[in-house]
Amino acid sequence: MTTSKTTAGHQVLKDRSAGLSPRQRAALILFDGKRTVQDVLAVTSPTGVTPADIDRLVQMGLVAEQGAAVRPPEFGPDSQPASLWVSVSPAPSANERYLRAYEVGIQLTAELGTRASHLLLAVEAAESLDELVELAPRLRAALLPLQFARFEAALHGR
Known part of the structure; x- marks a missing residue:
């Protein structure tokens, strides 16, 4: 299951208030809702991140497992199909x-x-x-x- 930063995790990255080690901070950054704990450990193990570092992030409430994926809305006979919708993403801040x-x-x-x-x-x-x-x-x-x-x-x- 994928894991992502919580609101508290995002705040800690912004204000550096939790006193995380550089290894823990690097791991926290990588939790983006697309990676599993194993993925993050594989990427960060050369820098010394251990499962204990990830456990601390979980215990502090900075990361959490993602829930089930949200299902797209179903369309009735009078609805416009999703393929005709245009979605424009704003430029990243x-x-x-x-x-x-x-x-x-x-x-x-x-x-x-x-x-x-x-x-x-x-x-x-x-x-x-x-x-x-x-x-x-x-x-x-x-x-x-x-x-x-x-x-x-x-x-x-x-």
């Missing part, structure tokens, strides 16, 4: 872009292993979108072009 770029930056620098631990720490220390933008040239130098493209897309909300 600066905070949403920061959170996404932070998440991608953590993932990518963690994949680099110990040789780039300084970059992982730099990404973890970034507290705003502007700080991640300033860090981008260092990440570009360390990452493969396709990896950096993922980070850059997150920075720009694409």
Whole structure:
């Protein structure tokens, strides 16, 4: 079952009020409602995240398992089919872009292993979108072009 951040989890990411370790914070960021606990552990295990770290996030009420998927509404004979609807998503806010770029930056620098631990720490220390933008040239130098493209897309909300 997938797990996601609770409202409290989102707030802790914004104000850094819970005193989480860098490992726990990195794991918390990755809980997006699409990943399972095992997925997050697989991605973060190179950085030292353990099941005990995830248990602490659950105990603190920062993450929770997702419920069953919401079923789409059923259509009657007089209803317009969903295929004719047009949905326009608003552009992501600066905070949403920061959170996404932070998440991608953590993932990518963690994949680099110990040789780039300084970059992982730099990404973890970034507290705003502007700080991640300033860090981008260092990440570009360390990452493969396709990896950096993922980070850059997150920075720009694409």
